[in-house]
Amino acid sequence: MIPLRTVVAAAAITLAVPAAAQAKTKDMSVGAPAATAKKLGELVTTNAFYPSKLTVNAGDSVRFVPAGFHNVDIPAKGGSGIPFIVPTGQKVAGSLDAAGAPFWFNGQDAMSLNPEFFQSSGYGKSFTYTGAKGVNSGLPGEKAKPMTVKFTKAGSYTVLCDLHPGMKATVKVAKKGAKVPSAKQDAATLKQQTDASVKNAKGLGTKTQGANTVALGVAAKGGLEYMGMVPASLTVARGTTVKFVMTKGSYEAHTASFGPGDINDGNSYIGAIAKSFESPAIDPKGLYPSDVTPVSLSGATHGNGFWSSGVLDANSKSPLPGEASVKFDTAGTYKFYCLIHPFMQGSVTVQ
């Protein structure tokens, strides 16, 4: 039998802190939780929050758990996200190809990574969000820790990743004491989303594309994307124009870029352009398409076989194109890369 004193003490505690008034903390994973990511494999990225909808009471907190290269941006009520790439205020000047000819994009805006992202990180810290002022985690460093945000005012708030426009979640804040989903219900909702991700990711890497078309990554519903060239090798007859496309639902940005050197060697021609995407000052040869008129690609193009689509995305609101094409009239095998994700590689064999 439980001693009476213990029962009374327990009852007193329960009375002093009614369950409804206890501030709770719920988790939102920024990218797929580890167990799901493992099932998806290394080549499938998840540009999604898990769960993508969470309901808490005013006074509760949400712990944003980093799980991938994403930031957490909760704009002030009515606000919007911030761009990851911004004009520097200067114009591109003196950009020449290997044959010494100026590229078309001289005079266009020079761009850099937004310095706002390189200020101190909010990961590992705690904030209070009232809706009046935004909260932004900045970039996740290695071994980033969760960011905890306390929501004090009832309302519906949008959570964004600025690195992957389209990746978003909703935090609904109900009044204090209002009924919100239990931990068990939250777990069931999360499982639905992770199960759907695993199902929707199946077969993305082998999905058939149109004739003479290479998909730069293959996206699926819910922010999923297979991070590879599909097909990774394409064989065409001389005289064929090959189209490189972003896929519907992609929240990524990719390039299809041909040129000499080792993509992983920052001292080589193509490797140096790829490396510039990790530095604030992006090489305009990586950002802009190499050409704005049709090109027949050979080892002599731009003096060294360089041709690049420039940065493409599938976002209808962005000024970037969603596809680019180049013609092949000379037999040979041509390797190409995504300058932003150098592990994404493919080849076109021209017969």
Ligand SMILES: [Cu+2]
């Ligand atoms: Cu890419």
